[in-house]
Amino acid sequence: MQQVKNGDTVKVHYHGKLTDGTTFDSSEGREPLEFEVGAGMMIPGFDSGVVGMSVGEKKTINISAEEAYGPFQDDLLMEFPMDRFPPDMKPEVGMTLSMSNGQGQQFPVVITDVKEDAVVLDANHPLAGKELIFDIEMVNIEGKSPLIIMP
Template sequence: MIKEGSKAKFDYTLTVDGKVADTSSGRGPLEYTHGAGMIIPGLEKELAGMNVGDKKTVTVKPEEGYGLVREDAIKRVPKEAVSNAEELKVGDMVGASNGEHTFRAIVKEIGEKEITLDFNHPLAGKELVFEVEIKEIN
């Protein structure tokens, strides 16, 4: 049974907005240590007490997944601050760095002089539906 400190492996398919967003299919099960904060809290909480072979559909609210969309994580930056700004289109993922941390952002808007970047996690604000099957517990 999965409990604090268990190392468990599970297969999963993640569906967001009715579309498959991620799956372990073809890659092998995901391994994690229960209670170590390696997976999102809402999923970890639902896996507690499951046994090898158990299957479950888990719905995770944004607050227990990748968080709510934070308006303060959406920034307008001058076009010249973004390399290859002329080639970007809305929806593209760009990398940014402040010296010690690297960030990823999604291009939300491209204006005449500014680009609006969204630094929220791409799944922030989304309800996550996981189909899980426990494969191994150590």
């Protein structure tokens, strides 16, 4: 029976939850997730967690924060002056905004605190610092095509 190895393209159904049981993502009702194992398309713990699985196999994997979205970084919290917001905008805790860095790249931030003269923005990934649990079902495995084919 074929087992997943790096370089294979796989399709999986998954249910992602936090250690308190809260679901943060699931493929339920959608097409299975397709990705190339080992290509850096997935968080490291998910990528390595499917290696060795066979079609039809189900398993649960626990992924540490370090193997998921990394630790929560305090240096990604920043105060942004209230007078830099458009006058018609009322910042609220939980609101997601898009910021631009010096190179023109956009990244999401979440308002975590609204003070009188500033707003605290968090640029961490929403799942940073969290252990993740995935229930995975292997749906399909396609081995990588050889680069050289013998005639």
